[in-house]
Structure formats: C-alpha cells, structure tokens
Amino acid sequence: MELSELSKKRLEGVDERLKAVVMECATRCRFPFNVSEGLRSEAKQREYVKQGKSRTMKSKHLVGKAVDLYPLTMNRKEVDWSRFEDLAELMFQVAKELDVEIGWGGNWKSFVDKCHFELK
Numbered sequence: 001m002e003l004s005e006l007s008k009k010r011l012e013g014v015d016e017r018l019k020a021v022v023m024e025c026a027t028r029c030r031f032p033f034n035v036s037e038g039l040r041s042e043a044k045q046r047e048y049v050k051q052g053k054s055r056t057m058k059s060k061h062l063v064g065k066a067v068d069l070y071p072l073t074m075n076r077k078e079v080d081w082s083r084f085e086d087l088a089e090l091m092f093q094v095a096k097e098l099d100v101e102i103g104w105g106g107n108w109k110s111f112v113d114k115c116h117f118e119l120k
C-alpha cells in the first residue's frame, strides 16, 4: 500500500538503500504503515535521551541510517499494535532480496523498540 506523502517526505535524507527497502516493503504490504521518523537532528536526539525515549547519542537516526515505522489500521487512523512482527518479517524479506542488511529494534534485548529499523 502506498506511503502517504508525509511518510515519503520523512524518508528524505535517509540512506538510499534503506529507503529502497521501505518503499518496496510499502508496495507489497497488505496493510498501511507510516514513517514517523528518519533522519534526526542532534538536538532532537538529545531531547529523546532526556525523555528516556532513546538511550544513546550514537543513534543511527543521526546519520540517516534508521527509520521508525508504525503499522496502521486499514483506515490509517490508528496504529495497529498487533502488526509490528508482520511488518518486520516483510522488511527482512525485502531487505534480503535487495541485498541490504538490516537490524530491527524488536530484537533488541535491553530496550525493545519495535518501530525501529536500521542498516547494519
């Protein structure tokens, strides 16, 4: 399902390989998802660390090598919290086909972050 214009805009500045995976994933995905964030400023990152939303100043968002994706309900009005695993599965499948190595925050041990995908 096609990404919204806003989601596409949020992919600006993101590494082309990761962007390609997200775009292809959107084309194939049976449910909509949005891009909540891609490239992040240092000031924003500092704010997130302060708020406990992130634990590092070495986030891959700072260099455009990470995106946060949220699966949506079919009417696109709400986050569908049951779909993160499905989305991750498709992301890994597409990444493999495009020969891009990615990591998923849902696999992290200490700080699970299911919306987060990054280049390895």
Ligand SMILES: [Zn+2]
Pocket: 061, 066, 067, 068, 115, 116, 117
């Ligand atoms: Zn993230």
